Amino acid sequence: MTRAPSSDTQNPLFATWTGSFELPPFARIEPGHFRPAFDRALAAHRAEINAIAADVAVPGFDNTIGALEKSGHELERVANVFFLLTGANTSDEIEAIERDVSPLLARHSNALYLNRALYARIDDLYKRRDTLGLNAERARVLERYHTRFVRAGAALEKAAQERLAAINERLASLGTQFGQNVLADEKSFALMLEESDLGGLPDFARAAARAAAEERGQPGKYAITLARSSVETFLQFSSRRDLREKIFKAWIRRGENGGITDNRALIGEMVALRAERAKLLGFASFADYRLDDQMAKTPAAARGLLDEVWGRARAKAAAERDALHALVAEEGGNFALAPHDWRYYAEKLRKSKFDLDEAEIKRYFQLDKMIEAAFETARRLFGLTFAPVAVPLYHPDARAWEVTDEQGRHIALFIGDYFARSSKHSGAWMTSLRDQQKLSGDVRPIVLTVCNFSKPAAGEPALLSFDDARTLFHEFGHALHGMLSNVTYPLLAGTAVPSDFVELPSQLYEHWLEVPEILKQYARHARTGQPMPKALLDRLLATRTFNQGFATVEYTACALVDLDLHSLPDSAALDVTEFERMDLERIAMPAEIVMRHRLPHFQHLFSGGGYAAGYYSYMWSEVLDADAFAAFEETGDAFDPVTAKRLRDFVYSAGNLREPAKAYEAFRGRLPTVDALLKKRGLADIGADGHS
Numbered sequence: 001m002t003r004a005p006s007s008d009t010q011n012p013l014f015a016t017w018t019g020s021f022e023l024p025p026f027a028r029i030e031p032g033h034f035r036p037a038f039d040r041a042l043a044a045h046r047a048e049i050n051a052i053a054a055d056v057a058v059p060g061f062d063n064t065i066g067a068l069e070k071s072g073h074e075l076e077r078v079a080n081v082f083f084l085l086t087g088a089n090t091s092d093e094i095e096a097i098e099r100d101v102s103p104l105l106a107r108h109s110n111a112l113y114l115n116r117a118l119y120a121r122i123d124d125l126y127k128r129r130d131t132l133g134l135n136a137e138r139a140r141v142l143e144r145y146h147t148r149f150v151r152a153g154a155a156l157e158k159a160a161q162e163r164l165a166a167i168n169e170r171l172a173s174l175g176t177q178f179g180q181n182v183l184a185d186e187k188s189f190a191l192m193l194e195e196s197d198l199g200g201l202p203d204f205a206r207a208a209a210r211a212a213a214e215e216r217g218q219p220g221k222y223a224i225t226l227a228r229s230s231v232e233t234f235l236q237f238s239s240r241r242d243l244r245e246k247i248f249k250a251w252i253r254r255g256e257n258g259g260i261t262d263n264r265a266l267i268g269e270m271v272a273l274r275a276e277r278a279k280l281l282g283f284a285s286f287a288d289y290r291l292d293d294q295m296a297k298t299p300a301a302a303r304g305l306l307d308e309v310w311g312r313a314r315a316k317a318a319a320e321r322d323a324l325h326a327l328v329a330e331e332g333g334n335f336a337l338a339p340h341d342w343r344y345y346a347e348k349l350r351k352s353k354f355d356l357d358e359a360e361i362k363r364y365f366q367l368d369k370m371i372e373a374a375f376e377t378a379r380r381l382f383g384l385t386f387a388p389v390a391v392p393l394y395h396p397d398a399r400a401w402e403v404t405d406e407q408g409r410h411i412a413l414f415i416g417d418y419f420a421r422s423s424k425h426s427g428a429w430m431t432s433l434r435d436q437q438k439l440s441g442d443v444r445p446i447v448l449t450v451c452n453f454s455k456p457a458a459g460e461p462a463l464l465s466f467d468d469a470r471t472l473f474h475e476f477g478h479a480l481h482g483m484l485s486n487v488t489y490p491l492l493a494g495t496a497v498p499s500d501f502v503e504l505p506s507q508l509y510e511h512w513l514e515v516p517e518i519l520k521q522y523a524r525h526a527r528t529g530q531p532m533p534k535a536l537l538d539r540l541l542a543t544r545t546f547n548q549g550f551a552t553v554e555y556t557a558c559a560l561v562d563l564d565l566h567s568l569p570d571s572a573a574l575d576v577t578e579f580e581r582m583d584l585e586r587i588a589m590p591a592e593i594v595m596r597h598r599l600p601h602f603q604h605l606f607s608g609g610g611y612a613a614g615y616y617s618y619m620w621s622e623v624l625d626a627d628a629f630a631a632f633e634e635t636g637d638a639f640d641p642v643t644a645k646r647l648r649d650f651v652y653s654a655g656n657l658r659e660p661a662k663a664y665e666a667f668r669g670r671l672p673t674v675d676a677l678l679k680k681r682g683l684a685d686i687g688a689d690g691h692s
């Protein structure tokens with residue numbers, strides 16, 4: 001239990017943080033401090049907004065847009081700490097506060113974006129924008145404010161605004177509940193095993209399962225949890241078909257178990273509310289509304305890309321399935337390949353075809369070495385240096401580095417929080433405690449990446465799969481987008497770009513993990529310290545397109561179902577299970593593959609909604625990243641300094657200074673084509689209709 005603080009002076013969230021790097025004093029922050037801090041910060045921001053709206057002076061850029069950009073500082077500070085904890089280190093107490101606070105924040109955002117007096121000032125400025133003498137950045141900020149307000153409903157009639165406000169509040173509560181339900185299902189399930197159940201599991205998987213059982217208070221046993229790295233490893237290696245089926249079912253049924261954590265009714269309500277909101281704002285569907293302000297612009301454009309890939313991916317997956325079937329038959333297995341068999345037989349096939357097994361590879365991917373590899377890549381591309389610093393953080397597993405440039409100037413503080421634990425939401429993400437800006441002094445960012453890698457037993461090195469290493473590079477790419485940000489206005493900083501562009505810096509960064517000189521230097525054997533033998537390295541790189549039919553189908557199905565769901569004009573009484581089944585039938589989903597995220601636990605779409613009607617973004621960005629990396633390949637140098645400088649200027653440091661398409665063109669000299677993506681996924685030789 002935590003007592004509410006007795007006075008403001010005891011609440012560290014009210015104080016100015018003067019410790020190292022002005023980090024929040026995590027050790028002194030208790031859950032009970034958040035609600036009073038939110039209340040005070042919300043009131044302060046409200047007062048600032050009202051003062052701007054009520055200003056009797058003629059609207060100018062500084063007294064309206066500039067003033068808005070300087071407002072809400074305290075709220076952002078409190079919210080950044082709070083939402084870091086809700087994602088990475090939550091508790092029943094934090095979750096209860098989150099349920100209280102999320103509708104308050106939605107109400108607050110309504111009060112800002114539906115403020116008519118404030119909108120009148122912005123609209124007035126926007127109409128006079130060509131006469132204001134604004135530089136490019138200020139013009140962009142004004143345009144973004146105007147678009148945001150219009151898209152939020154600022155120009156609508158009062159009755160419509162009131163309905164929008166109610167919808168937003170309800171959506172905020174539902175989104176919070178959705179994420180908490182998934183976490184609850186993940187926390188409450190663990191497959192507890194005995195030594196004799198571990199057939200097929202390599203040492204690293206046994207060690208991770210032992211550590212997971214220990215964390216759950218059952219030392220001596222082995223726990224397979226629903227964290228992706230735990231369950232996927234088990235599915236890949238366990239020779240026990242019955243246990244694979246058991247864990248797989250629990251995994252794909254998160255959010256669909258009946259009872260209070262079942263998410264299906266929530267989804268129905270959310271989709272209906274989103275469709276209604278889109279209609280109020282003049283759009284045919286939520287997908288139309290959402291994509292209007294993305295790089296893709298229309299659902300048809302996003303679908304066009306997915307269709308380009310889907311037929312090819314299905315054809316490749318069908319060939320892969322046949323090869324796995326053959327392997328089952330060869331082993332005398334008298335059953336049809338099921339979804340819980342795919343990873344197991346794919347791993348076997350990979351091992352025999354490429355003489356490569358995951359357990360062997362993993363010994364070369366030590367977490368600490370991969371962190372160094374990501375840092376070294378940033379040094380060679382952007383001249384950054386990373387020095388570990390001992391600072392108190394919110395969990396002992398989190399680590400910090402100070403980032404400096406060639407001149408030794410402070411660029412950012414980077415925090416990495418890598419291991420799975422039951423207080424952490426699944427997945428991997430980048431977030432920040434402070435964003436870059438130059439409007440209120442030279443503010444440098446504090447950026448975090450949060451991952452869910454299996455924690456090793458005490459004294460053992462943390463080992464990653466090649467996929468885990470790719471995730472590490474991915475999130476670090478997002479982190480660089482935050483850390484290298486070089487804009488004046490907070491609105492445009494770092495990752496504040498459309499979601500179909502935001503995956504460019506992250507997915508592009510993954511390419512450097514596969515650059516041979518990086519692997520040679522950092523893929524070193526955990527025990528001997530020897531670099532990966534060249535033959536093994538070559539074989540590893542040769543497997544890049546192996547099983548890509550599966551991976552592409554698993555992903556693309558999610559993106560298509562997401563677009564279809566959010567294109568429904570009216571979804572009252574939606575039966576989520578039935579919708580998912582029918583839609584997968586419509587797109588002819590292969591029976592042996594399950595969506596990477598089924599709707600009842602699809603947090604990208606429903607836990608906050610950042611990727612609702614936007615899951616296609618990863619592939620949209622992949623068109624960009626594959627094409628962008630080709631720019632380096634064309635020079636013959638993966639670290640070509642001229643290309644790296646353009647990349648930094650127009651992508652990593654540019655935030656939302658330009659329209660995404662213009663930013664990309666400025667970097668590449670042209671818009672991208674889909675060719676590099678098809679090649680990367682091994683789909684280039686297959687026609688769009690699925691025929692070779």
Ligand SMILES: [Zn+2]
Pocket residue numbers: 474478503506
């Ligand atoms: Zn990402």
